[in-house]
Amino acid sequence: MNVNSPSAIAPTDPVQLAPSYRLPIGLLLLALPLVWLQVWVGAAVGLFGVFLLVQTATLRLHFTDTALDIFHGETRIRRFPYQDWQNWAIFWPPVPILFYFKEVNSIHFLPILFDPKALQACLEQRCPTVSE
Structure with a gap:
């Protein structure tokens, strides 16, 4: 299931998150005035x-009932079983830019x-038992 909205997500349904281009486009827009101030920066x-x-x-994130899988195109490149997770957080919630999680x-x-x-x-x- 490809998800654009968090509503109606069942915990056992496999979910592929929709991409968000906000961060890369924001950086590209930030780079334009920075070129005038400092070319290398x-x-x-x-x-x-x-x-x-x-x-x-x-890249695509796939949430299954047991693990977070990261895919590059059709190829799974990493699997992170939830049972190994100790903590997770999304940094700067007003403008989320970074997702952190700690495994064993x-x-x-x-x-x-x-x-x-x-x-x-x-x-x-x-990961409801994992604290933010």
């Missing part, structure tokens, strides 16, 4: 924006390249 922010734009177009042996940071409300709803349903 503006170029670096612009290149990072382009990188995130490509990632937004190619590692910490992960992902830019918010997906619908933040659907992400929050899926996390609350599938």
Whole structure:
């Protein structure tokens, strides 16, 4: 199921989050005035924006009943079983830009390249014992 809205998500339904281009486009827009102030800074922010734009177009988060899967196109590149999660948070809720989660042996940071409300709803349903 591809999700654009967090309503009507059942905890056992597999969910693929819809992409959100807000963060990469915001960085690209920020890079324009920065180029006038400092060329190298503006170029670096612009290149990072382009990188995130490509990632937004190619990466997908799939929530299953047991794990968070990250896909690049049709290929699953990582699986994160919920049973290994210790904590998660979405940083800066007014303008969500970063998703953090900690597993037993590692910490992960992902830019918010997906619908933040659907992400929050899926996390609350599938990892309710994990504190924010």
